[in-house]
Amino acid sequence: LDNGLLKIPPMGWMAWERFRCDVDCQDDPENCISEGLFRDMADRLAEDGWRELGYEYIIIDDCWMSRLRDEQEKLQPEPSRFPGGIAKLARYIHDRGLKLGIYADMGTHTCMGFPGTTLDKIEIDAQTFASWGVDYLKFDGCYSNPVEQMQGYPLMSKALNATGRPIVYSCSWPAYLGGLPPNVNYSLLGDICHLWRNYYDIQDSWDSVQGIIEWFSDNQDDLQPAAGPGRWNDPDMLIIGNFGLSVDQARSQMALWAIMAAPLIMSNDLRNLANSARAILQNKMIIAINQDPMGIQGRRLLQEKSQIEVYWRPLSHSASALVFLSRRTDMPYLYHTSLAKLNYDAGSYEAYEVFTSSTVTGLNATTVFTVSINPSGVVMWYLIPQQKPRQSDTLYDQHK
Numbered sequence: 001l002d003n004g005l006l007k008i009p010p011m012g013w014m015a016w017e018r019f020r021c022d023v024d025c026q027d028d029p030e031n032c033i034s035e036g037l038f039r040d041m042a043d044r045l046a047e048d049g050w051r052e053l054g055y056e057y058i059i060i061d062d063c064w065m066s067r068l069r070d071e072q073e074k075l076q077p078e079p080s081r082f083p084g085g086i087a088k089l090a091r092y093i094h095d096r097g098l099k100l101g102i103y104a105d106m107g108t109h110t111c112m113g114f115p116g117t118t119l120d121k122i123e124i125d126a127q128t129f130a131s132w133g134v135d136y137l138k139f140d141g142c143y144s145n146p147v148e149q150m151q152g153y154p155l156m157s158k159a160l161n162a163t164g165r166p167i168v169y170s171c172s173w174p175a176y177l178g179g180l181p182p183n184v185n186y187s188l189l190g191d192i193c194h195l196w197r198n199y200y201d202i203q204d205s206w207d208s209v210q211g212i213i214e215w216f217s218d219n220q221d222d223l224q225p226a227a228g229p230g231r232w233n234d235p236d237m238l239i240i241g242n243f244g245l246s247v248d249q250a251r252s253q254m255a256l257w258a259i260m261a262a263p264l265i266m267s268n269d270l271r272n273l274a275n276s277a278r279a280i281l282q283n284k285m286i287i288a289i290n291q292d293p294m295g296i297q298g299r300r301l302l303q304e305k306s307q308i309e310v311y312w313r314p315l316s317h318s319a320s321a322l323v324f325l326s327r328r329t330d331m332p333y334l335y336h337t338s339l340a341k342l343n344y345d346a347g348s349y350e351a352y353e354v355f356t357s358s359t360v361t362g363l364n365a366t367t368v369f370t371v372s373i374n375p376s377g378v379v380m381w382y383l384i385p386q387q388k389p390r391q392s393d394t395l396y397d398q399h400k
């Protein structure tokens, strides 16, 4: 949706994958869906360097609502879990230089059975969110049919615009239609939403992450062209820092989400995060690749049976990101390739390996380089053409 928002993929934190629909604040006060949880995460984002790296949205997911709308038919938070109300929580989050996201569902109920937003409630719900100071809406699609969705998703886009408040609009619509043309019209999506969920929910496992990477790559001819500034494919949350991924597998999700120009929206416990997870999520070079202003989504270039895949994303200043992803599960192995094999133009490059921050200079299209990769691991290069210093670049000369 071309209204100035999300020129680059959103970054932030979302409750769902890690905290799900835990509403038991009696027995589990630290982890239940409550204002306290979101205040804790806002504190972490603001105090642990996340905000400065670009992680700015903190997004409430399902299970925040009271079971009933109020007497004016407005949605309201469950008072026992959000006693201060959403507007107050928004102020807490805004005071920390962060933005607040919230969740609603185009249909009679949310996926977990809380009040839905039927067509007649779209206007009032958009107005309510704007009045609370919400900056981002995730609009899910449970308990509705394709005809209602066809009306409701464009209608909510108009309703959000009519509030006069800039609100990022995330649409789950394509995920409910199989994610591919002809059932999904990606140019229409690009006109009404800033980002959209294309595929099944992510779960806390390497299997789930692999399945998402595979589906997005197998269908890249339909999906890659749909992405650009203000219109992003959303392969779902980063699960780095939870229980299902090894360090190599966590690096692989981060690398592929960077190549895919995907939202970097974590779902983990920032109050209790392993250093290895933090190092991956706070890797500045990977964030720079994901946030590249050209906003071109990358593609899978090469797939060698169940051995290795090679991904490439073009970046600004004729730089490139190159990812070698191991699909093996048995043993580490060496892989030889040359830029020529990846049909690179001539010239020489400086290459940075983003996880080991090692540098290789003078790489050119015919250089054969050897890569050793762990099972379900990844090597990620950030390739920069070596500029010939021009006369005017005396500064460059001095510092070379």
Ligand SMILES: OC[C@@H]1[C@H](O)[C@H](O)[C@@H](O)CN1C(=S)Nc1ccc(F)cc1
Pocket (backbone or CB within 6 Å): 016, 061, 062, 110, 111, 112, 140, 142, 172, 201
């Ligand atoms: O309830 C909300 C939850 C999260 O918001 C996900 O990101 C959304 O894609 C939808 N969602 C869930 S669990 N959806 C769902 C997933 C599987 C299923 F059998 C029934 C519902």
